[in-house]
Amino acid sequence: MSRTPLIIDCDPGVDDAVALFLAFAAPDVFDLIGITTVAGNVNAELTARNARILRQIAGREDVPVYAGCQRPLVRRPVEADAFHGASGLGDMAVFEPAAPAAAGHAVDFLVQAVMSRPAGSVALAVTGPMTNLAAALALEPRLASHLGQVVAMGGARSEGGNITASAEYNIYADPHAAQVVFEACRDVVVLGLDATHQVRATDDRLAAIAAIPRPAAKAAAELLVFANRVERELVGGTASPLHDPCTIAYLLAPQLFTTRPCRLSVETASPLTLGHTAVEFRLKSPDEANALWVSAVDAQGVFDLLTERLARL
Ligand code: BDR
Ligand code: CA
Secondary structure: OOOEEEEEEEOOOHHHHHHHHHHHHOOOEEEEEEEEOOOOOHHHHHHHHHHHHHHHEEEEEEEOEEEOOOOOOOOOOOOOOHHHOOOOOOOOOOOOOOOOOOOHHHHHHHHHHHHHHOOOOEEEEEEOOHHHHHHHHHHOOOOOHOOOOOOEOOOOOOHHHHHHHHOOHHHHOOHHHHHHHHHHHHEEEEEEEEOOOOOEEHHHHHHHOOOOOOOHHHHHHHHHHHHHHHHHHHHHHOOOOOOOHHHHHHHHHHHHEEEEEEEEEEOOOOOOOOOEEEEOOOOOOOHOOOOEEEEOOOHHHHHHHHHHOOOOO
């Protein structure tokens, strides 16, 4: 079977880091043609550096990292360092990576990498604010129809929000970019909080990862321990949700996820509900759908997949 060309657009980020490890650990499935980074959980300089650190830990310096947009399209930057630590990688020991970022801007890379390959062939996982993708769509509108499967972590319906009462962080951090993406693209698989809050790093799941004697698994376990501490201290829960790795898990094992076609729109005007995702299932015709909303996840299946893959990395 031929491998899927994949780009991961991310803002590492503790859970982005685990998503990257999961993708690094599936070279038989993915031809990981690039990682693009964006300002989000921490500033753009740190997210690009963190992606380079993570690929070095995983021994995947063959994967180019392209630094991307330094601020959202319209709104002021809002970071989530309370959830990810000042470095973006929890309390992991960070270092200056050996290999530099690739030459060129992430947005140019996205356009060039997708448009130079056959239509529908390149998959894109988006695990941060959608600034890079929105900018790429402005640069090359045909990108929307040329992209293959797009899987994004963002939004919430039943779960309210995690950065405000009504908004999820990735959409809140750049709501205008998200609205550009959902207006342009069709069939975006959307893993909002309704899905990712089902996938929790319980003690036994974390112990299974920590027991793997490999550098990336050790780093993943360390990051999840940090995330669980934040979950206890800031949210009052016990096991943190595994948001971003669900995008890669979906691409590896879509049978673990239940989806429902919807029309997704983003609130960009109201200060009170900025970044809220309105998810409408009552469609007058199938053409109205722009997204597939993930409503249910086999959480143990996702953790089994993650554990099994990390053991190979
Ligand atoms: C999303 O927000 C970020 O803080 C995480 O990395 C994840 O992408 C969850 O709402
Ligand atoms: Ca993220």
